[in-house]
Amino acid sequence: MKYLALATGLFAATTAVAETPVLTIYTYDSFVSEWGPGPAVEKAFEAECACDLQFVGAGDGAALLGRLKLEGDRTEADIVLGLDTTLTAAATATGLFAPVELTAAYDLPMAWEDTHFVPYDWGYFAFVKKADQAGPANFKELADSDLKIVIQDPRSSTPGLGLLMWVKAAYGDEAPAIWAGLADNIVTVTKGWSEAYGLFLEGEADMVLSYTTSPAYHLIAEEDASKAAAAFDEGHYMQIEVAGKIAGTDQPELADKFLAFMVSDAFQSLIPTTNWMYPAVMPKDGLPKGFETLIQPVKSLLVPADMADAVREQAMTEWLSALSQ
Template identity: 65%
Template structure:
């Protein structure tokens, strides 16, 4: 009799598990880390969706698109979370994404009308260092200094690609010259942001390519005000991070529900102090003072998705040529 009860219980549990839909979301490593927004986003969404939200980390932002392109229509991903405006044109051209028709009252520094890519946070790239360390305020000043920097690979990382476009936007035809001048400052190029920031924290570089909001993490989470982000005279390049539903999503209804949740007050309130970026929609709770903006509006640099795609290949060639040793 005990065996029959046990077998019946196992059968019912298996049937319940089989009836729970699974939403697969591809994202970047730091989003799904213990200290990132992933765990809180998962808990909050599962409380309303009657589903199992599964995050699959796949390196850094640009690596997500590469993974999806390799898998094609066979991918199990319902949503890809962590692309940005620099990758949108390339992502759209794959035909692997579908409109989700999600909109919100965005608090972005630019108008947003795209019906496929849903912005969930944004920020400005910056070199981050120690308050008592070197503080160059332009790329030329950085190249002329002895400061050692860690940057991310533009072929796998959205910050790395953002740096490429930042230099290109600021200097145009002079960008190859800037990269040649910077080559002696670069300690290493990492696959993604997590590796680069970790090296900086371990003292292996004076500066790391990160975000103007990165010091807010140290102030709020660690009560440490020793980290600073550097505004550059040329301006700082903007990043808007986006998520999108895949064209062959196994759970399209859940994918749309998740994207709508991502721009809800619940999710937007989680993101600032876990992903350490500005929310795409103004949350009901004001941001901490540590998020006060250090980049003036007239110093914000950005290429449209189409401009970024056109600039990417030649900028990458100049970068590779300069760093070849």
């Protein structure tokens, strides 16, 4: 009887595990790092979903769409989290994303009207430097300086892609000349954000492409005020990060539940001090102390999502041409 009871218990446990629904979310590596939002989000959502939430790191943000295109209908993803408005039109055009019916009290610098993607955070791209170091006031001053910078590859990284869009939005037809001037300032081009920021912290460059919010990490998490973002007078390019549901998911209700959770206070309150961005929905307790010290761009730059594909292709060609000289 003892063995029968043990066997019965093992069968019941195995059945329970087998029946636990799994929600698979593709995202970028830093999101699922031990210091990113992923671990806390997973714990909080699993506490209310009776499911197994599995994050899959897929490189940097821009690499997500490339992986999804390769996998097509065979993808194991139920949700993709980490695209931005530079990529949403291209992502929608794949036919792999389902429309989403969800409303929220977004605290974004623009009205949100996309029917396939849900925003979860936003911020501005910037070059981060030492706080006591004089920074350039714009890209032309940067190109004329001896400052060494680290940037990310726009083919794999959303910050890298954001930089291309930033230069193009600010300078239009002058963009190729800007890149020609910047070419000798670039120490290296990394695949993703983490590698680039690490090189900056190791002293391999004077500045790194990141966000206006990045100094908040050092100030709040490390009590270190030695980093600052350089304020550019031509404006800063905005990034709005989003998540979308895969049309072929076998967990549609669970995916919808996660997207709704994503704009809840439980998720949004984690964003400022784990992803170090502005939350898409303002948490009930507001922003943490320290965010008020961040620079505020004099001008917000953003190419509309429906124009992003064409601008991206031209900007990519100009960037590749300049760096190949």
